[in-house]
Amino acid sequence: MCSAQGRFNLPMGMHAPITASAINPRTEFVPAAAAVSGPMDHWLTILARQLEPCVILAVVHAEGSTPRETGARMVVSAHAAFGTIGGGQLEWKAVQLARELLHRTSDQPLIERVALGPSLGQCCGGAVTLVLERIDWPQPGWVQQACDRYLAGDSFWLRCDLDRREEGRQFQPSLSNLGERVATGLVVVKGTRLFVEKIVQPGFDIAVFGAGHVGRALVAALALLPCRLSWIDERPDIFPDSLPANVRAIEAASPLDWVDHIAPGGFVLVLTHSHSLDQALCEKLLRRDDLAYTGLIGSATKRATFQRRLTQRGLDTSHFARLTCPIGVDGIEGKEPAVIAAAVVAQILQVRERLAQVLPGAARCDAAMAEPDRAQTAWVL
Numbered sequence: 001m002c003s004a005q006g007r008f009n010l011p012m013g014m015h016a017p018i019t020a021s022a023i024n025p026r027t028e029f030v031p032a033a034a035a036v037s038g039p040m041d042h043w044l045t046i047l048a049r050q051l052e053p054c055v056i057l058a059v060v061h062a063e064g065s066t067p068r069e070t071g072a073r074m075v076v077s078a079h080a081a082f083g084t085i086g087g088g089q090l091e092w093k094a095v096q097l098a099r100e101l102l103h104r105t106s107d108q109p110l111i112e113r114v115a116l117g118p119s120l121g122q123c124c125g126g127a128v129t130l131v132l133e134r135i136d137w138p139q140p141g142w143v144q145q146a147c148d149r150y151l152a153g154d155s156f157w158l159r160c161d162l163d164r165r166e167e168g169r170q171f172q173p174s175l176s177n178l179g180e181r182v183a184t185g186l187v188v189v190k191g192t193r194l195f196v197e198k199i200v201q202p203g204f205d206i207a208v209f210g211a212g213h214v215g216r217a218l219v220a221a222l223a224l225l226p227c228r229l230s231w232i233d234e235r236p237d238i239f240p241d242s243l244p245a246n247v248r249a250i251e252a253a254s255p256l257d258w259v260d261h262i263a264p265g266g267f268v269l270v271l272t273h274s275h276s277l278d279q280a281l282c283e284k285l286l287r288r289d290d291l292a293y294t295g296l297i298g299s300a301t302k303r304a305t306f307q308r309r310l311t312q313r314g315l316d317t318s319h320f321a322r323l324t325c326p327i328g329v330d331g332i333e334g335k336e337p338a339v340i341a342a343a344v345v346a347q348i349l350q351v352r353e354r355l356a357q358v359l360p361g362a363a364r365c366d367a368a369m370a371e372p373d374r375a376q377t378a379w380v381l
Contacts, residue, residue, distance in 0.1 A: 043073040044199065045245065046082045048147040050075065053136045055098035059085050060186050060195055064126030066116065067091075071184045071197060078102055085128075090114060094130055101134050109133045109162050109195075129186065131195050133160065142169045146199065155200045162186075162193040203227065204292075204352070205263045209255055209281055210271040211238040214297060217337035218269060221345045223247050232258050233272070256280055264290040267348055269327070271297035283310050286319040293351050295344065296325040 047056060054077040062070050067086020074083040074091075076098035085091050093114065101110055110132040117125050135143065142158075149156055149171075157172040184197040203226045208215055211233040219231050223244035231239065231249045239249040252258055255277065262268060268291055270281045278296060285294045296303070303325040310319075328343030329350065 042150055042199075043075055043083055044143070044147045044150050046075045047135065048139070048144055050077060050135070050139070051137065052077055052079075053102055053134065055101050055132050055134050057085065057094055057098050057130060057132050058195070058197075059128050060131045060184075061113075061129035062126065063128070066126040066128050068128075074098070085130075090116060090128065094132075097130075098132050101132050104134070107134055107136070108164060109160070111162060131160075131162065131186075140169070142171065146171070150199055150201075153201060155198065157196060157198050160195045162195055201228070205266040206230070206348075207232065207258070207262050207266060207268045208271070209233070209258075209269065209277075210273065210297075211235070211249070212271065212273055213337045214271050214340055216240070217341040218271070218344060219244075219247060221338075221341040222348075225345070225349075230258070230262075234277075235273070256284055259284045259288070262288075262291065265292050267291070267293040267295075267351070269295045269297070269344065275302070279306050279309065282306055282323065283313060283315065286310070286315060286322055289322070291322070292355060293348060294323055295327040295347075296323060297327055297340075298325055300326065 043056065047054065054075055057074040057076055059066075059068055059070055059072040062068070067088065067090060068084070072083075072085045074081055074085055074094070076082075076095055078099060081095050081098075085094060094112075097110065097112060111129065112132070113127060113129045115127045146156075146158060146169075158169050159172060160169045185195070187194050187196060206222055206225075206227050207230045208219055208222070209232050211219075211231060215231070215233070219229060222229055223246055227246060229244075229247045231243075231247055232252050232255050233239070233250075234252055234255050236251055239251070243249055250258065255272070259281065268285055270278050270285070272278050272281070278298070282294070282296055285291065296306070303323070306325075307315075307320050324347070327347065328340060329346045332339060332343040334340070
């Protein structure tokens with residue numbers, strides 16, 4: 001069913017757990033196939049599964065206060081819509097325009113600038129420029145090719161000629177041939193309007209040790225974020241049969257071995273079924289000084305007990321300053337798994353925001369990939 005590289009051939013919509021013996025721990029995570037589904041679906045994976053004509057809809061320029069940023073995407077068919085550009089009247093009108101485009105015979109992309117206040121009665125006050133592009137069935141070859149490259153972990157550029165002087169979309173490893181460094185958005189090159197965008201992988205790494213009730217709730221909530229999530233447990237058959245596309249489940253005979261494979265700057269949560277394992281994981285994690293967040297489930301009493309024991313093993317105050325226990329934002333007292341998950345997700349987002357302000361060159365690398373050099377784009381509409 002799998003190879004040494006951790007690739008799987010699975011039915012549509014499924015992504016199975018993987019075992020420590022089946023993969024190289026250093027291998028980048030590769031989802032099973034274009035059929036992988038989940039809350040972190042990229043618009044390319046959604047588009048590749050469409051079996052009827054549809055429209056890809058993008059925010060290509062955002063001015064002032066807007067619901068979503070440049071690069072926000074939707075895929076719209078006659079019967080369904082995936083993704084969001086912010087909801088409300090803007091999205092309702094955009095979906096209407098997309099479905100009108102489905103009934104046209106021309107494949108010319110539609111460019112629409114929408115002022116949110118005057119035309120839609122929304123209070124944001126800004127304006128967005130949308131590009132709507134019809135994709136007929138059978139799909140053009142670039143759709144599956146781009147989806148395959150994305151699922152293989154590659155980053156690349158797509159360029160779309162809005163004046164249709166070029167044939168369809170084109171792949172480019174870089175945009176150096178345009179003579180300037182440009183961002184995702186609309187540019188004009190030699191009189192031709194191009195929509196260019198960088199396709200990148202989700203932005204940051206999270207490791208969750210423990211697949212009990214709280215672990216399941218946490219993974220379900222965290223998988224909605226733009227992250228790569230490793231979910232580790234030593235117990236066999238503990239993971240769900242189907243996982244979101246950005247989650248890999250690892251049945252590890254020795255969870256401690258996986259501490260060494262957590263990327264620098266990663267976020268880690270420790271909530272196993274065993275306090276002794278929790279303690280061993282904390283000791284090894286706290287000896288690292290390059291993690292963004294190390295969280296341990298439990299009470300202040302558990303923290304004090306671990307601190308006393310680990311101090312005897314050579315850890316000091318500076319090590320314990322890197323430990324968050326109890327986990328979750330202050331003021332939320334509920335202990336139900338879903339409540340804990342909500343509080344922890346909020347805390348992780350708070351930490352990311354603080355790091356983005358303190359270390360803009362390092363902690364914000366994921367944001368830079370998601371919205372590369374937006375301010376440098378030359379907008380010509």
